[in-house]
Amino acid sequence: MRFSHIYIEERALDYPLTGKILSCFEGAEIVKISHYKDIFNRKHQNFSAQEESRKLILAVNDSVRFFKTAPVCQDFDLDRSYYTENAMNCVFDCEYCFLKGMYPGANIVIFVNTEDYDGDVDELLKSGPVHINTSYETDLLALNSFTGLADHWEELALKKRGLTVELRTKSAPSRFTVSPDIIYAFSLSPSEVIGRFEHKTASLERRLDSVRSALEAGATVRLCLDPMIYIPDHKKAYGDLLDRLTDTVDLSKVRDISIGTFRISKDYLKQLRKNSPGSSAVLFPFENEDGYCVYPGELREEMTLYVKERLMDHIDGGKIYVF
Amino acid sequence: MLFIFTAMYPEAAPIITRLGLRPVNDERVFRIFRSEDIILTVTGMGKVTAAASVSHIISRYGTGSDRILNAGICACPDESVKSRIFLVNKLSDHDTGRDFYPDMLYDTGLPEKADVTFSRLVKSEDMEGSDSLFEMEASAIFETASIYTGPEAIVFLKIVSDAGDVSGLTAPVVQSLVERNLDDICKVVDLLLEQRKQISEPDEDLLKLADELKCSEYMKNRLFEVAGYLKSEGKDIRAYISHDLPVRDKKEGNEVINEILSHLY
Numbered sequence: 143m144r145f146s147h148i149y150i151e152e153r154a155l156d157y158p159l160t161g162k163i164l165s166c167f168e169g170a171e172i173v174k175i176s177h178y179k180d181i182f183n184r185k186h187q188n189f190s191a192q193e194e195s196r197k198l199i200l201a202v203n204d205s206v207r208f209f210k211t212a213p214v215c216q217d218f219d220l221d222r223s224y225y226t227e228n229a230m231n232c233v234f235d236c237e238y239c240f241l242k243g244m245y246p247g248a249n250i251v252i253f254v255n256t257e258d259y260d261g262d263v264d265e266l267l268k269s270g271p272v273h274i275n276t277s278y279e280t281d282l283l284a285l286n287s288f289t290g291l292a293d294h295w296e297e298l299a300l301k302k303r304g305l306t307v308e309l310r311t312k313s314a315p316s317r318f319t320v321s322p323d324i325i326y327a328f329s330l331s332p333s334e335v336i337g338r339f340e341h342k343t344a345s346l347e348r349r350l351d352s353v354r355s356a357l358e359a360g361a362t363v364r365l366c367l368d369p370m371i372y373i374p375d376h377k378k379a380y381g382d383l384l385d386r387l388t389d390t391v392d393l394s395k396v397r398d399i400s401i402g403t404f405r406i407s408k409d410y411l412k413q414l415r416k417n418s419p420g421s422s423a424v425l426f427p428f429e430n431e432d433g434y435c436v437y438p439g440e441l442r443e444e445m446t447l448y449v450k451e452r453l454m455d456h457i458d459g460g461k462i463y464v465f
Numbered sequence: 466m467l468f469i470f471t472a473m474y475p476e477a478a479p480i481i482t483r484l485g486l487r488p489v490n491d492e493r494v495f496r497i498f499r500s501e502d503i504i505l506t507v508t509g510m511g512k513v514t515a516a517a518s519v520s521h522i523i524s525r526y527g528t529g530s531d532r533i534l535n536a537g538i539c540a541c542p543d544e545s546v547k548s549r550i551f552l553v554n555k556l557s558d559h560d561t562g563r564d565f566y567p568d569m570l571y572d573t574g575l576p577e578k579a580d581v582t583f584s585r586l587v588k589s590e591d592m593e594g595s596d597s598l599f600e601m602e603a604s605a606i607f608e609t610a611s612i613y614t615g616p617e618a619i620v621f622l623k624i625v626s627d628a629g630d631v632s633g634l635t636a637p638v639v640q641s642l643v644e645r646n647l648d649d650i651c652k653v654v655d656l657l658l659e660q661r662k663q664i665s666e667p668d669e670d671l672l673k674l675a676d677e678l679k680c681s682e683y684m685k686n687r688l689f690e691v692a693g694y695l696k697s698e699g700k701d702i703r704a705y706i707s708h709d710l711p712v713r714d715k716k717e718g719n720e721v722i723n724e725i726l727s728h729l730y
């Protein structure tokens with residue numbers, strides 16, 4: 143990974159994480175900035191042009207750092223489920239990624255004031271156990287090699303009672319911390335979907351290898367067949383994925399599996415289509431249900447039922463969550 | 466279109482010659498030189514005239530897929546960089562304190578610096594303790610151009626002419642500074658010409674199909690959406706229509722669209 147430019151808020155300069163990140167990209171041009179929004183929130187940015195050459199922005203997050211998980215996101219029946227904005231945007235390039243509909247540009251922001259996040263966690267824990275999704279607006283494991291942020295959350299989960307962290311990824315990590323409080327959530331898609339729409343992510347082969355290693359190590363694993371993307375031969379594609387999954391992974395060891403077809407808010411879809419031009423993943427003529435664009439009910443049903451039924455041959459139905 | 470803006474004619478002259486630009490005689494306010502895909506404007510010095518010319522030129526000649534290049538001389542307190550050219554990665558407006566960031570998407574190989582725009586000639590004391598570039602137009606050009614286009618389309622090249630003392634800056638001196646850096650300027654011009662956004666033309670056949678289906682505005686949007694999806698899958702929407710065209714009325718048109726939808730999955 144390489145960044146030609148790193149923009150750093152003046153107030154972020156002295157944080158240890160800033161130093162760590164800078165040491166990984168010694169040749170990068172450093173531009174000092176007053177506030178990350180001056181660059182991240184500029185008008186009329188061209189997401190696809192920026193994707194070709196993403197820049198890194200290091201900033202201090204002095205705003206709200208934790209958000210209650212909305213029902214349309216996944217909270218797995220957890221009472222106190224939050225997601226955190228540790229970083230914004232991703233090193234991967236999935237054509238259907240909602241971040242392309244939500245953010246004004248493709249540059250990656252890393253918030254370096256980790257100790258403030260730790261303090262917030264302490265506050266949250268005062269009212270009972272919490273589940274924190276650390277990778278809702280990024281793929282933290284994919285950023286870990288130069289930020290160490292996934293490691294940081296793992297250490298925190300080991301240290302703080304009542305804290306469960308979830309690290310969701312389309313990468314293929316090879317090192318795992320074994321704890322019921324650290325959930326490695328692997329997003330799985332058929333090879334066809336990965337090849338067509340999930341650019342720069344790990345191949346299905348590598349993701350499955352990684353799942354297997356995690357389970358062999360005794361780590362807690364969640365599998366996410368979500369979002370399922372419609373392609374004309376979807377049954378065959380998802381059938382092949384399930385064959386490979388059930389052939390190589392002992393599903394009884396998996397904590398749970400989530401299934402869900404692609405869905406996105408109407409406003410984000412408009413922007414997403416602009417930012418993923420010509421992508422059939424986002425150009426599908428969706429139906430609008432209460433402001434969310436979804437596949438037609440019949441197709442949704444067909445896609446989820448097919449996967450759910452196949453999975454139920456291998457895993458207790460109570461461990462399958464449909465979103 | 467690629468729009469080049471320079472403050473003074475001596476900054477523009479070598480570029481005009483190298484790119485073979487011809488004067489545009491029907492422009493009354495600004496001096497303009499052009500070729501088929503490049504328009505160079507001599508804005509005059511200062512933020513107000515720079516902003517006015519950018520706005521005028523883009524409004525009059527903009528195509529929606531434009532790139533903007535500001536090239537010119539500047540001051541820098543670091544004497545060792547005199548006569549060198551820099552790509553600007555940050556612009557600060559001295560009056561308002563606002564900062565602006567052009568996207569750095571082009572691999573120009575040029576050294577980079579931050580730039581500060583003043584509303585008056587910069588004196589040595591203004592630059593104390595800084596290693597930035599100083600001049601009088603850039604922030605206004607960026608701010609005005611940003612009304613029309615995105616930060617990926619705006620590029621600034623600055624050649625260091627002095628360290629705050631402009632007394633020796635005659636027209637021939639300025640011209641020779643630009644000449645010395647002309648290859649780099651033209652390299653960026655080429656990059657920008659390559660990068661102009663492709664504007665998708667409205668699909669004539671699709672518009673015809675919308676007419677044949679007697680589409681309302683809502684139906685037209687749905688039809689375009691379906692056609693866009695099919696195109697992204699390498700398919701032609703007409704292959705999904707068995708009904709004779711044109712249809713009799715809107716209702717029948719709607720039935721055709723629903724029929725296409727039913728074949729999608």
Ligand code: SF4
Pocket residue numbers: 231232233234235236238239240241279280281311312343
């Ligand atoms: S891995 Fe996730 S966050 Fe990253 S681009 Fe893909 S969908 Fe978006």
